[in-house]
Amino acid sequence: MLRVLVTRPEPGASRTARRLEEAGFQPVLLPLTGTKALPAAAGLIPDDAVAVAVTSANAMRHAPEEIIATLAALPCHAVGRRTAEAARKAGFLSVSEGPGDAEALADVLAAGFSGKTIVYLCGRVRFPAFEQRLGTAGVRVHAVETYDTLTVGYPDEVILER
Structure with a gap:
């Protein structure tokens, strides 16, 4: 399975990860910023x-x-x-x-x-x-x-x- 690095902060990171999983990718969450x-x-x-x-x-x-x-x-x-x-x-x-x-x-x-x-x-x-x-x-x-x-x-x- 192709891994995709997700660098956006929460709560957007989890939404992006779900969409990636639905598309057949393996998301790797590593937010580079926080608020x-x-x-x-x-x-x-x-x-x-x-x-x-x-x-x-x-x-x-x-x-x-x-x-x-x-x-x-x-x-x-x-x-x-x-x-x-x-x-x-x-x-x-x-x-x-x-x-x-x-x-x-x-x-x-x-x-x-x-x-x-x-x-x-x-x-x-x-x-x-x-x-x-x-x-x-x-x-x-x-x-x-x-x-x-x-x-x-x-x-x-x-x-x-x-």
Whole structure:
């Protein structure tokens, strides 16, 4: 059986492993990164925020309950299906599912939110294109970093065992 190395973090690693097994491969899980929650205070949310954007399900999973409670009544614009599911599960009342990538979501949001403030739930490590596109369109983006991505290291013995 052909072995496939899966380097993505959980919970995605297990989903990928199941799909690989169903396709006849033997997955070898060795995540190279992990995520950890960051402290984020609801008091830092701007009063003029009219919507929430999220491009990572991890941002939802790690968002403190206080932040969710503060934002749950605002419309939430998720990048895709899994992120939208995570937003609904977290408690957002109105969630729209975006086109599947952050830059396309920024393009969708740009027209409707020019001159307005949106809260962007995100990770500390992220690509700048989403915020740049919205900023260029006149959207004020207030980033709330809910998690960090950390490198995972393994001793040689662990790697050889797998």
